[in-house]
Amino acid sequence: MTQIDPVQLTIINNSFVNICREMGITMTRTAFSPIFNEGLDFSCVLFDRNGNMIGQAEFCPAQLAASLFIVRWTVEELGVDSFEPGDVVLHNDPYRGGAHIPEHSVIRPVFHDGELWGFVANVGHLAEIGGKAVGSFAADATEVFQEGLRIPPVKIVSRDENNMDLWRLIMANHRTPRNTWGDLNAQIGSLRVAERRVIELLDRYGAEFVTQAAEELMDYSERWMRSEISAIPDGSYEFTDWMEDDGVVDEPVRFHVTVTIDGDRMIVDWTGSAPQVRGPINATYGVTAGAVYNAVFHLTDSAIPKNSGAYRPIYIIAPPGTVANVVYPGPSVGGNTETHPKLVDMVTGALAPVMREKVAAAEGASACNFLFGGVHPKTGEFYANYHLEGCGWGAKDYDDGNDCTIVVNGNCRNTPVEIFETRYPLETVEYSLIQDSGGAGRHRGGLGTRRIMRIGPGAEVTASALFDRTKGEFRAWGLEGGQPGGYGAIRVKRAGETEFRTFQEVYGTVSASKFTNIVLREGDEVMLDAPGGGGFGDPLERDRDAVARDLEEGIVSAGAARELYGWAAR
Amino acid sequence: MGRWEPIVTQVWDTVVTPCDCCGQVVASRLWVAEVDGEEHRFCSTRCEELYATYVVPQRQGPVTDGA
Numbered sequence: 001m002t003q004i005d006p007v008q009l010t011i012i013n014n015s016f017v018n019i020c021r022e023m024g025i026t027m028t029r030t031a032f033s034p035i036f037n038e039g040l041d042f043s044c045v046l047f048d049r050n051g052n053m054i055g056q057a058e059f060c061p062a063q064l065a066a067s068l069f070i071v072r073w074t075v076e077e078l079g080v081d082s083f084e085p086g087d088v089v090l091h092n093d094p095y096r097g098g099a100h101i102p103e104h105s106v107i108r109p110v111f112h113d114g115e116l117w118g119f120v121a122n123v124g125h126l127a128e129i130g131g132k133a134v135g136s137f138a139a140d141a142t143e144v145f146q147e148g149l150r151i152p153p154v155k156i157v158s159r160d161e162n163n164m165d166l167w168r169l170i171m172a173n174h175r176t177p178r179n180t181w182g183d184l185n186a187q188i189g190s191l192r193v194a195e196r197r198v199i200e201l202l203d204r205y206g207a208e209f210v211t212q213a214a215e216e217l218m219d220y221s222e223r224w225m226r227s228e229i230s231a232i233p234d235g236s237y238e239f240t241d242w243m244e245d246d247g248v249v250d251e252p253v254r255f256h257v258t259v260t261i262d263g264d265r266m267i268v269d270w271t272g273s274a275p276q277v278r279g280p281i282n283a284t285y286g287v288t289a290g291a292v293y294n295a296v297f298h299l300t301d302s303a304i305p306k307n308s309g310a311y312r313p314i315y316i317i318a319p320p321g322t323v324a325n326v327v328y329p330g331p332s333v334g335g336n337t338e339t340h341p342k343l344v345d346m347v348t349g350a351l352a353p354v355m356r357e358k359v360a361a362a363e364g365a366s367a368c369n370f371l372f373g374g375v376h377p378k379t380g381e382f383y384a385n386y387h388l389e390g391c392g393w394g395a396k397d398y399d400d401g402n403d404c405t406i407v408v409n410g411n412c413r414n415t416p417v418e419i420f421e422t423r424y425p426l427e428t429v430e431y432s433l434i435q436d437s438g439g440a441g442r443h444r445g446g447l448g449t450r451r452i453m454r455i456g457p458g459a460e461v462t463a464s465a466l467f468d469r470t471k472g473e474f475r476a477w478g479l480e481g482g483q484p485g486g487y488g489a490i491r492v493k494r495a496g497e498t499e500f501r502t503f504q505e506v507y508g509t510v511s512a513s514k515f516t517n518i519v520l521r522e523g524d525e526v527m528l529d530a531p532g533g534g535g536f537g538d539p540l541e542r543d544r545d546a547v548a549r550d551l552e553e554g555i556v557s558a559g560a561a562r563e564l565y566g567w568a569a570r
Numbered sequence: 571m572g573r574w575e576p577i578v579t580q581v582w583d584t585v586v587t588p589c590d591c592c593g594q595v596v597a598s599r600l601w602v603a604e605v606d607g608e609e610h611r612f613c614s615t616r617c618e619e620l621y622a623t624y625v626v627p628q629r630q631g632p633v634t635d636g637a
Contacts, residue, residue, distance in 0.1 A: 072597075073597045096595055267620070269624075269628075271628075315616075315620050315624070316594075317591065317620075318592065328584070328586070
């Protein structure tokens, strides 16, 4: 054993992180779809030969967590000896560790001096993978087969040669195959960059040294995480939350969690959650586990190196056949976008009584998924796009919530107006923060956004949506007297009409927030309202200068300032 | 004392096997062990330990709600 000092460990850890960052830069520069080069809906990770995650960068938390299971599953299912230099395995099966079916993982082995050293992987949300809905986000799917083409772990590249039979099979099942070709090749290309960098690192320091450093870094992360958990008082803490419906049956869906702190280990148990539902808000195991890790990382020291060691003290129980762990052939596409953020908030909410200085109130917790596609009237080519919107985040004991931020599982970016207008026949009428959508509190919840888009001349657009927090008591909850955040909504104003109405009112969809394949025509307008975040503390205790600033900037209305904050003009 | 058992599947077997404790999918082999008088299939020895130290006591008594 070599003695490795802290400086050397830091250098190796930063090298792992930077390799992942460079993979990401490669993705954004080479991918075809806005979901990658604008939305950043992908993640890049590094594993050792035993399937332990040893490096990640600041990408999508849901994908980063799911990759733990995806890579380990793939290596175990195919067998470590089946990997050869230059191979790339493709995998999107939600029942084999994945988060939901649009997310495609590519995994490449890294060999050094003829020996398998580890793996580089990239998980990315392909914008179109077939299935019943354009954009592959069927909000009324009742089984996985309606959600798109399901691919178990298979070699799409063997010894650096494309398996063209497999490529052709995939292309034949996606609506925008040229984009699939470009995006998947961007993912695969990022693996080649990472492989080169890992080999350079191994050449420079020696494989044995880097392997030992990776193991010591994981042990270090584990010790640090155990120390953080030990600081939380022992006990069991529970929380219950609901989703408004599953897209198929118009009834609320219950989620329940018990978080047990037992010395230096944390057990997060989802027993008590509802049985798996018919619609696609079921979470896969990867989603539920990812939500737990996401919450824990938000509540502990952000400097803990993010590798498999940090996850070791965290135990997760997600009973199969429940909304917290869907089993075949249940649908799950919305579990990753709508359910994950609520599960994060539930873990946070359970621990709020003993970690009040670190927790936040609930966020908008809806990715406001809006899918659309059709033949572009200017080019005659078929297009499809997956769009997600930023909502308000929850306030904390020490600060207001963030405005217009993509859900906590995503860490993605908002898509600029120009993308819609240059690539798709959609004209943006309005893109704004929604006044009064942040839950009132001593610290105010973040604001949701409103985006209104009009269908352009000569266009016919097929649209689907999967939102939540649009009705009843399902708004983002506040803490310690903080008020709930504003509602989300998706509404339509048909050409020639003067008012926006819900799709349920206009088209008779089962759910007002979840529907599939509605045809919109020239002049129709769609309004996407993202929900706001919950407030923290009594609104009457809000700093008066902060209320005045909110009023001046139009963040709160005069009426809300008066009624909720007790504001009297100075 | 438990034992490792391989999961043997046919090409048409697309359904995966979950762990009796955590619910995680198991890819290639199961850890089969007896806990509290019943045989269970786990993803790892870690889950056997969790089942014995958390799940079984949970079933025997209510959780103390610290919230």
